[in-house]
Amino acid sequence: MTSTRFTDDPAPARLAVGVVSAGRVGTAIGAALERVGHVVVGCSAVSEASRHRARTRLPETEILPVEDVAARSELLVLAVPDSELASLIAGLASTCAVASRTIVAHTSGASGIGILDPLTEQGIVPLAIHPAMTFTGHDEDIARLGSACFGVTAADDIGYAIAQSLVLEIGGEPFRVSEEMRPLYHAALAHGSNHLVALVVDAVAALRVGLEGEELLGQELIGDEPNGLAERVLQPLLSAALDNALRRGPAALTGPVARGDSEAVATHLRVLEEVDPQIAAGYRALSLRTAQRAGAKSELLDILKDPR
Structure with missing residues (x-):
């Protein structure tokens, strides 16, 4: 597996993906990435509903604590509700759970990459990749990702290239949203x-x-x-x-x-x-x-x- 931590290629071939958490959005994106060859190496799931969703959509993926998911990931997808995102990021930063040069992408529409600053200071690649789509938790979620547009915010051209590559791979259409225009x-x-x-x-x-x-x-x-x-x-x-x-x-x-x-x-x-x-x-x-x-x-x- 080609590792993003040891290459300057902005669009590496395959990635070890971690998903936090196994909600409607996270599991849909994880499943879509697996369909194009990436490997979801871990996901977090607390409630019985999220554990069932993980077992159904990502049957070969191990359910792990958040810190273990982060440690295994080259691409870490943070797909928690907006209200929980800042505290999740603070917790990951305080435990140094995310390795330097890991790509960390959150799926919140309301926030850009500024919210990822505690992790960015530790050397991660920050991305905000928001699917402009509603998710129901049913099978159509994954199919709809292929026709969705994704609002992307990144720190530099390399970040935008990575985000664009990921979105295009799963069939979506990426477009830029500046940090100040996210709200x-x-x-x-x-x-x-x-x-x-x-x-x-x-x-x-x-x-x-x-x-x-x-x-x-x-x-x-x-x-x-x-x-x-x-x-x-x-x-x-x-x-x-x-x-x-x-x-x-x-x-x-x-x-x-x-x-x-x-x-x-x-x-x-x-x-x-x-x-x-x-x-x-x-x-x-x-x-x-x-x-x-x-x-x-x-x-x-x-x-x-x-x-x-």
Whole structure:
């Protein structure tokens, strides 16, 4: 095995990879790296769920304490929640568990390489490699990595070359994010992905109420389980709307707010309030932003202002 510790090659052939920890992201990245010939030589896993995930996705990888994973690694992937990353790095630095010239890559979107300073001072190669993808813990996670973009931050051109090589190997598309822009980058992704989920779940909940009791003969009853009739009604509409927004920008706006139909919007607010005041509040806030995007007249903006 070619070792990164004893070569100046920015893209060594194969790496001994350690993963901390065996969560959704870490095991997906570990499995993707193994598919292209790298070897995951150790991973940490504490909970039973993470241990099961490690055994399923990385069946030949030994589950070890964090310090042992670090000691074995030429590439150490830190895939812990954002809130745990700084303390993990501090602990690794205090025990000198990571050898000099080890590549250490964290997967946090919110942080750049500055958070790795305690280890960088000990001679490691710091990388921030964030997959712009949501992870569910299911089989599709690994496949989705192949179509994902990865936000990369590194200390120098050698670091960027290493990160680019790793991302391209697993089929992803790397792009640079400067250290100072990491918080804004992360905010944009969270705004788009997390709030999209909340929006869709609200739309499904409202539609379930509207359809309940109106099922056709032989059609499944409207229930609370996912992937039902309400979801199937919304899926092609939402997919088309997302595709249009990404390809056409603000020109993709349609519907009563974009048309300035104040009466229809007022009716929507009334019926959604009857279903769930929180859904109505979400509709009001998003409609106001839509109206601002569309340059709506004051009459519609007045309807959408918070009544409190």
